[in-house]
Amino acid sequence: MPLPLQSVRVLEMGQLIAVPHAAKMLADMGAQVIRVESHARLEGYRASAFYDNDPGEAYWNRGANFYEQNRNKLGVTLDLSKPGALDTLRDLIAASDVFIENFTPRVMRNFSLEYDDLRALRPDIVFVSSTGYGFTGPWSAFGAIGPTTEAASGLCHSTGYEDGPPELAEMPYTDYTAAEHTVFAIVAALAHRARTGRGQFVDVSQAQAASATAPETLMDYTVNGRITRRIGNRHRYMAPHGIYPCDGLDAWVAIAVSTDEEWAALCGVLDADALRGDERYTDAASRWRRRVGLDEALAALTRGWGHRELADRLQEVGVPAGAVLNNAELLFDPHLTSRAFYEVLEHHPEADMPPLPYSSRPWKFAGAPAVPRHAAPLLGEHNSYVLKEVLGMCGADLSAMESEGAIGNEPTRPSPTPPVPVEEQARQGRILAHDPDHKRRVRKHYGVAATDT
DSSP states (O other), X not given: OOOTTTTOEEEEEOOTTHHHHHXXXXXXXXXXXXXXXXXXXXXXXXXXXXXXXXXXXOGGGOBHHHHHHOTTEEEEEOOTXXXXXXXXXXXHHHTOSEEEEOSOHHHHHHTTOSHHHHHHHOTTOEEEEEESSOSSSTTTTOOOOHHHHHHXXXXXXXXXXXXXXXXXXXXXXXXXXXXXXXXXXXXXXXXXXXXHSOOEEEEEEHHHHHHTTOHHHHHHHHHHOOOOOOOTTOOSSOSSEEEEEOSSTTOEEEEEOOSHHHHHHHHHHTTOHHXXXXXXXXXXXXXXXXXXXXXXXXXXXXXXXXXXXXXXXXXXXXXXXXXXXXXXXXXXXXXXXXXXXXXXXXXXXXGOOOOEEEEOOSOOOTTOOOOOOXXXXXXTTTHHHHHHHTTOOOHHXXXXXXXXXXXXXXXXXXXXOOOOOHHHHHHHTXXXXXXXXXXXXXXXXHTOOOOOO
């Protein structure tokens, strides 16, 4: 049984997350993804978050976040300011089913790479533009990163604690949401092409992708004229509902009680007969009205429990609950391990990185073969293969492009970002803690025989 996108070629010209993450998911469905990037102006993730906090001699091949977003892709470099590079990009577009990018419309216009231009190269091309605010409209030329699109989407305004300011998520939520919408749109466009023979221009607004995931706040104003209040981890009618402290450093459990039966079961587990018999908390409405005091009382009881132990015990008696897992707990979580969520990838020797586990797909195709797994490409790793095998160039053509600087395997102007020692990161509050034993734990859990580098 072939993978769903096994015969599809995707040309990706993306940065950071929104497009690279979408293209990674397409590769996980079997598409051949060719990533085009510049060696004159490095992708930001290539120049930060180095493995072992060490940039090494070739820092551009050691960025951990780059490896996370770009597995299972072929990597090509093109400096579009050099002779022949733009023509080479156009040739690659003509040889692809999908072209996906996340630059502003101005960039695509300057390179004459708008949809009508691409249709002249390949009439049935599926062209995807993923921008902060959309390809058209008064904000179309605005640059964007996760925090700005999250704010513009309305999500930021409704996130935060009661009587506090709007809060940003630590992760760039809109990038990942837009990536998932982008994958859906591409698959739909390919299905449309298979049925009609016609290509498609897919205009993705990252801010709108986030707005589409929170329609309740929009409809509440549309219908009732109400502006959403920030409520932190509480609920608009359920109580208790929130995150409660447990035993240990930054250990928490999430609990959500919606019925009197769940309330009684919660009190039973916590041995809280006094709370269960308290007339102030006899029904859901009473508990909600007194939610602040109730949360304080529950927090005093949950502090003596391990967060996993309490979550498991509550689940056994029918109370919705879950341990709040940090990144280390997720990496070694037995449930995720049983589902083979993390996949160990070997890196190119030039990266000077041991085999490492990476998060995989949230879906599984029954009966489909596994995607051949390989780590993200070194800078320009597949220049020769792609330009020869896909475009039919000869060795002399490649040599000429290399000598002119149109392609390359090293940055034109290297400028590594000095790493901040982990002790200083902790002092500044940038990290909660550092586990000096993490390498040994990874090797033991995932059965890799890597040595420290």
